[in-house]
Amino acid sequence: MTKKVLVLPGDGIGSEIIKEAVKVLGALNLDIEIDAALIGGAAVDATGEPLPAVTLEKAQAADAILLGAVGGPKWDANPMEKRPEKGLLAIRSKLGLFANLRPAILYPQLAEVSSLKPEIVAGLDILIVRELTGGIYFGQPRGIRTLENGDREGFNTYVYNETEIRRIGRQAFEAAQKRNKRLCSIDKSNVLEVTVLWKEVMTELAKEYPDVELSHMLVDNAAMQLVKAPKQFDVLVTGNMFGDILSDEAAMLTGSIGMLPSASLDENGKGMYEPCHGSAPDIAGQNLANPLATILSVAMMLRYSLNEEAAAARIEAAVEKVLDQGLRTGDIMSAGCTQIGTEAMGDAVVAAL
Amino acid sequence: MTKKVLVLPGDGIGSEIIKEAVKVLGALNLDIEIDAALIGGAAVDATGEPLPAVTLEKAQAADAILLGAVGGPKWDANPMEKRPEKGLLAIRSKLGLFANLRPAILYPQLAEVSSLKPEIVAGLDILIVRELTGGIYFGQPRGIRTLENGDREGFNTYVYNETEIRRIGRQAFEAAQKRNKRLCSIDKSNVLEVTVLWKEVMTELAKEYPDVELSHMLVDNAAMQLVKAPKQFDVLVTGNMFGDILSDEAAMLTGSIGMLPSASLDENGKGMYEPCHGSAPDIAGQNLANPLATILSVAMMLRYSLNEEAAAARIEAAVEKVLDQGLRTGDIMSAGCTQIGTEAMGDAVVAAL
Numbered sequence: 188m189t190k191k192v193l194v195l196p197g198d199g200i201g202s203e204i205i206k207e208a209v210k211v212l213g214a215l216n217l218d219i220e221i222d223a224a225l226i227g228g229a230a231v232d233a234t235g236e237p238l239p240a241v242t243l244e245k246a247q248a249a250d251a252i253l254l255g256a257v258g259g260p261k262w263d264a265n266p267m268e269k270r271p272e273k274g275l276l277a278i279r280s281k282l283g284l285f286a287n288l289r290p291a292i293l294y295p296q297l298a299e300v301s302s303l304k305p306e307i308v309a310g311l312d313i314l315i316v317r318e319l320t321g322g323i324y325f326g327q328p329r330g331i332r333t334l335e336n337g338d339r340e341g342f343n344t345y346v347y348n349e350t351e352i353r354r355i356g357r358q359a360f361e362a363a364q365k366r367n368k369r370l371c372s373i374d375k376s377n378v379l380e381v382t383v384l385w386k387e388v389m390t391e392l393a394k395e396y397p398d399v400e401l402s403h404m405l406v407d408n409a410a411m412q413l414v415k416a417p418k419q420f421d422v423l424v425t426g427n428m429f430g431d432i433l434s435d436e437a438a439m440l441t442g443s444i445g446m447l448p449s450a451s452l453d454e455n456g457k458g459m460y461e462p463c464h465g466s467a468p469d470i471a472g473q474n475l476a477n478p479l480a481t482i483l484s485v486a487m488m489l490r491y492s493l494n495e496e497a498a499a500a501r502i503e504a505a506v507e508k509v510l511d512q513g514l515r516t517g518d519i520m521s522a523g524c525t526q527i528g529t530e531a532m533g534d535a536v537v538a539a540l
Numbered sequence: 541m542t543k544k545v546l547v548l549p550g551d552g553i554g555s556e557i558i559k560e561a562v563k564v565l566g567a568l569n570l571d572i573e574i575d576a577a578l579i580g581g582a583a584v585d586a587t588g589e590p591l592p593a594v595t596l597e598k599a600q601a602a603d604a605i606l607l608g609a610v611g612g613p614k615w616d617a618n619p620m621e622k623r624p625e626k627g628l629l630a631i632r633s634k635l636g637l638f639a640n641l642r643p644a645i646l647y648p649q650l651a652e653v654s655s656l657k658p659e660i661v662a663g664l665d666i667l668i669v670r671e672l673t674g675g676i677y678f679g680q681p682r683g684i685r686t687l688e689n690g691d692r693e694g695f696n697t698y699v700y701n702e703t704e705i706r707r708i709g710r711q712a713f714e715a716a717q718k719r720n721k722r723l724c725s726i727d728k729s730n731v732l733e734v735t736v737l738w739k740e741v742m743t744e745l746a747k748e749y750p751d752v753e754l755s756h757m758l759v760d761n762a763a764m765q766l767v768k769a770p771k772q773f774d775v776l777v778t779g780n781m782f783g784d785i786l787s788d789e790a791a792m793l794t795g796s797i798g799m800l801p802s803a804s805l806d807e808n809g810k811g812m813y814e815p816c817h818g819s820a821p822d823i824a825g826q827n828l829a830n831p832l833a834t835i836l837s838v839a840m841m842l843r844y845s846l847n848e849e850a851a852a853a854r855i856e857a858a859v860e861k862v863l864d865q866g867l868r869t870g871d872i873m874s875a876g877c878t879q880i881g882t883e884a885m886g887d888a889v890v891a892a893l
């Protein structure tokens with residue numbers, strides 16, 4: 188049966204990197220039908236909405252979604268509801284994509300690019316499991332109001348219920364079972380009640396996964412330990428906001444955030460796949476962006492949502508080969524390598540397939 | 541007039557490091573009277589309260605406060621109100637210590653200890669200004685409740701009003717004026733309304749400080765940029781929770797969190813001073829802890845609250861001298877240096893004064 192993939196290029200470098208990813212997907216000759224739609228700033232410009240109804244319908248009908256990136260200074264002054272990011276948050280929420288998997292892997296070929304000492308990061312391979320449809324990102328009440336004394340006050344609500352915590356916890360325990368069986372749950376349970384509950388639920392869940400070793404760490408300590416000794420971790424699980432911060436920190440440890448894919452899954456394994464990096468408006472349209480994170484997101488998509496493990500492995504092997512050939516985009520360039528552009532990188536991966 | 545300093549050793553290594561700091565302070569022969577009181581787990585054990593009334597009274601009467609550290613596994617299962625950390629949060633709040641200054645400095649003598657490459661961190665000198673008495677740490681409503689369907693739900697409130705933001709903003713702009721005149725305000729304004737207000741107020745304030753260059757950065761990007769290129773920053777300003785995470789990350793970049801002091805100031809410059817590190821219960825009582833962060837906190841105290849700049853500078857010079865002599869506690873040890881204990885380090889600083 189033909190599988191349907193929806194691509195959402197989004198903003199900034201989005202269309203350039205998606206083009207290369209689609210090129211690679213096409214070269215695999217699988218029975219996949221590709222459609223495209225608008226999201227983010229591009230959608231705001233065209234329709235007034237960051238997530239137009241037609242995009243949501245197509246996303247609901249698709250078997251998997253491949254996203255570029257959203258956002259840019261052009262829309263920074265827009266009211267919250269008309270910001271590109273709202274499109275991303277809305278599609279995550281409407282599709283129930285609660286489980287965000289963010290690997291932080293150091294490719295041995297790129298060890299030099301990291302700002303950390305080689306012995307600290309060599310062989311780094313951690314997975315951050317971030318809750319994506321709850322927490323302070325979606326909590327009510329929220330807004331900016333004027334107090335009686337005339338002062339404005341801004342407020343947001345950080346909230347999780349047991350069911351939400353258990354759901355993401357299971358994903359994390361299961362991910363740990365497939366890896367080195369160590370799970371570290373991140374909280375701020377010495378200050379925030381919502382994370383006291385988080386810690387309790389994780390501790391309860393651990394009984395169902397006796398083969399996984401659960402530990403707990405405070406978020407401030409986690410931010411330190413990621414810098415000090417990142418290889419101590421296998422899988423980390425945390426809420427939406429801490430996950431946003433720590434996964435970006437972890438990604439940057441590798442020095443090659445342009446290499447890191449991510450998956451956002453619903454209860455049934457349907458997912459949206461996107462690079463960990465942003466829309467990089469400063470280099471958009473210049474054939475400079477690194478398409479490898481998006482190409483590796485295609486691999487994740489084939490593996491998790493389209494049941495095409497062999498094709499996923501082919502892409503990953505091709506990316507390794509291209510790195511072995513010394514081909515680099517500017518962000519991962521180092522002495523002795525050959526710097527190439529976005530399109531040439533896509534072509535090189537296709538050639539290496 | 542005799543100045544009054546209250547010392548609060550707290551838990552874990554607290555009493556050991558405070559002892560050395562008091563030794564150094566005493567060696568300066570200033571007209572200072574030192575009193576001590578209980579806080580944290582030690583206070584819970586002795587009185588049932590993490591911040592006993594007598595401690596608060598003494599703190600209110602003092603000109604400055606020197607704190608060791610609070611917390612430890614012994615009290616982890618206590619209810620929130622009886623946790624050591626509650627004592628720390630309460631004293632910050634009751635004394636109105638809203639401005640937390642956390643320098644992250646790399647001592648050239650310790651460059652090797654950092655997990656980052658020398659060229660990334662050599663000469664690092666940034667200051668994080670963290671709001672300390674508001675935000676999600678203190679926001680109401682908060683707690684854990686049972687929903688109608690029987691599920692438990694945890695919730696906290698992230699809230700700031702204009703006055704609070706302006707107050708910490710001024711501290712940060714003034715700190716930047718005394719340094720390299722660059723201030724970066726950290727928010728998550730693409731998702732959280734409370735930080736939209738934060739960003740707006742900082743932008744308004746900038747008009748009053750035309751000599752300071754204000755920029756804005758999203759917290760996830762800041763977590764990345766601190767790893768990638770920390771020297772791009774001069775002063776950062778942010779709320780309580782983001783400040784907790786980013787200041788610990790920044791401190792760890794130096795590899796020597798055992799070296800970093802902090803100040804928490806009220807509107808009038810009265811302050812509480814403490815090392816950036818925690819209570820390290822695993823090494824407590826073994827003469828292993830590094831007392832230098834606490835000793836350097838004494839220097840900050842002399843400078844900011846006791847108007848003794850010359851004495852502050854003497855301490856800082858003595859610490860540099862001890863490092864030049866190759867004396868190191870275990871946490872900052874590297875090849876070719878001499879490893880010494882907590883007491884010997886205090887003695888060495890006194891000798892170098």
Ligand SMILES: CC(C)[C@H](C(=O)O)[C@@H](O)C(=O)O
Nearest residue numbers: 258272275276431730731760
């Ligand atoms: C663009 C933004 C809303 C988003 C987030 O904060 O979730 C991004 O930073 C991410 O991590 O995917």
Ligand SMILES: CC(C)[C@H](C(=O)O)[C@@H](O)C(=O)O
Nearest residue numbers: 377378407611625628629784
């Ligand atoms: C102990 C804890 C409550 C405290 C905080 O989160 O503020 C600590 O981490 C700090 O940064 O001073």
